[in-house]
Amino acid sequence: MTAAPDASPVLRLRDVAKTYGAGEAAVAALTGASLDVHGGEMVAVMGTSGSGKSTLLAIAGGLLAPTSGEVEVAGRPLATLSTRRLAAVRREVIGFVFQDFNLLPSLTALENVALPLDLGGASTATARSEARRALATLGMRERARSFPDELSGGQRQRVAIARAIVGERRLLLADEPTGALDSVTGEHVLEALRERADEGAAVVLVTHDARHAAWADRIVYLGDGRIVDETRAARPESLLSGGVQ
Amino acid sequence: MSVKHSLLVLLGDGDRYGYELRAEFEQRTGGVWPLNVGQVYSTLERLERDGLVLRAAAGDERQVRYALTEAGRAEVGAWWATPVPVANVGRDDVALKIALAVTSPGVDAGAVIHEQRRAVMTSLQELNRTKRASTDAAWDLVADALIFRAEAEIRWLDHTEQRLSLTRSKAGLPAAAPRRSVAASEAEAAR
Numbered sequence: 163m164t165a166a167p168d169a170s171p172v173l174r175l176r177d178v179a180k181t182y183g184a185g186e187a188a189v190a191a192l193t194g195a196s197l198d199v200h201g202g203e204m205v206a207v208m209g210t211s212g213s214g215k216s217t218l219l220a221i222a223g224g225l226l227a228p229t230s231g232e233v234e235v236a237g238r239p240l241a242t243l244s245t246r247r248l249a250a251v252r253r254e255v256i257g258f259v260f261q262d263f264n265l266l267p268s269l270t271a272l273e274n275v276a277l278p279l280d281l282g283g284a285s286t287a288t289a290r291s292e293a294r295r296a297l298a299t300l301g302m303r304e305r306a307r308s309f310p311d312e313l314s315g316g317q318r319q320r321v322a323i324a325r326a327i328v329g330e331r332r333l334l335l336a337d338e339p340t341g342a343l344d345s346v347t348g349e350h351v352l353e354a355l356r357e358r359a360d361e362g363a364a365v366v367l368v369t370h371d372a373r374h375a376a377w378a379d380r381i382v383y384l385g386d387g388r389i390v391d392e393t394r395a396a397r398p399e400s401l402l403s404g405g406v407q
Numbered sequence: 408m409s410v411k412h413s414l415l416v417l418l419g420d421g422d423r424y425g426y427e428l429r430a431e432f433e434q435r436t437g438g439v440w441p442l443n444v445g446q447v448y449s450t451l452e453r454l455e456r457d458g459l460v461l462r463a464a465a466g467d468e469r470q471v472r473y474a475l476t477e478a479g480r481a482e483v484g485a486w487w488a489t490p491v492p493v494a495n496v497g498r499d500d501v502a503l504k505i506a507l508a509v510t511s512p513g514v515d516a517g518a519v520i521h522e523q524r525r526a527v528m529t530s531l532q533e534l535n536r537t538k539r540a541s542t543d544a545a546w547d548l549v550a551d552a553l554i555f556r557a558e559a560e561i562r563w564l565d566h567t568e569q570r571l572s573l574t575r576s577k578a579g580l581p582a583a584a585p586r587r588s589v590a591a592s593e594a595e596a597a598r
């Protein structure tokens with residue numbers, strides 16, 4: 163499942179720092195975070211409120227520029243890209259999944275999912291067929307023509323994930339993607355993210371919930387604006403040989 | 408876990424041999440609690456002594472079938488009607504250890520918490536992976552129970568760490584101890 167160690171990471175963060183404000187009012191959200199995420203790997207980022215989790219994700223997705231440090235996505239250093247090129251990387255390589263779905267209410271599920279491809283200049287036919295495929299992988303083929311308000315919370319989140327993976331997106335960034343969903347529906351959302359990682363995407367999941375983080379191959383903890391602890395998945399054969407009681 | 412009541416429940420569905428009881432117990436509870444057959448027979452003997460089961464007519468001299476008595480049936484009914492006792496407050500090993508760490512000068516309680524969280528998190532990942540690969544509904548149910556408990560323990564550890572760091576910053580101490588192994592901080596304390 164995890165990529166070979168010599169493969170270059172899809173996401174590479176080096177000593178990333180971010181300070182909001184200046185002078186007396188300056189707040190350091192990140193003080194030097196480094197993280198590599200390879201294709202086929204799912205990494206959970208945990209930490210208390212205000213530990214910089216969402217800032218880290220926004221920087222990884224090129225939505226926010228770091229104050230210092232390096233960010234590379236699929237081998238491209240984001241700092242060197244023009245605004246236009248950066249927008250293209252965000253659209254073509256990176257998929258975002260947020261807590262509040264962010265679906266456009268006036269578009270059907272299919273149109274919502276096709277939107278990033280439409281914006282990227284794909285033909286309508288290509289965008290639609292890719293969108294249909296993405297919806298199908300999430301078990302939402304039947305609901306392609308539904309509008310967001312005709313879908314349940316879990317279904318809306320599946321559409322949001324379909325939109326995040328449509329095309330050849332190699333990096334998926336999810337910020338508390340289960341939001342207010344009940345625990346069984348939330349599990350389906352995590353299952354969908356896990357499947358994307360198993361198919362080769364690099365997935366970063368920001369969560370405060372250990373049960374969700376357990377879907378990841380690696381769990382990193384943020385504290386004081388940097389990564390302070392890490393748990394890697396152990397070998398499955400040690401299960402129940404003195405594990406949880 | 409009550410082996411006694413589990414066996415009585417199984418016998419409620421019909422007479423069984425000891426080996427059958429063991430196999431059925433493991434199948435119906437996801438195989439999480441391995442039960443040895445000696446334990447099954449010693450429990451059956453006690454149940455027989457207490458009048459809750461009796462030896463049914465043996466078809467084969469070498470195998471003894473057990474059957475539930477009326478008293479046994481009543482015992483099962485009472486068991487379903489009674490909640491499993493909630494653990495006594497304050498008898499949690501991890502809480503105990505961390506309480507001692509917090510009040511021991513020279514021990515880095517934060518490091519003790521990290522080590523514990525790491526261990527629980529690892530087992531949570533393993534449980535999750537096994538559950539994903541499983542097709543056994545009984546095991547899924549038991550795995551969920553273990554998963555939610557492990558999650559609760561991690562939430563409590565996070566909560567404790569945060570409280571500890573708030574207390575320290577109020578007292579003018581460094582907000583969070585740098586992450587290091589328990590062994591390292593003990594070695595430092597010994598110096």
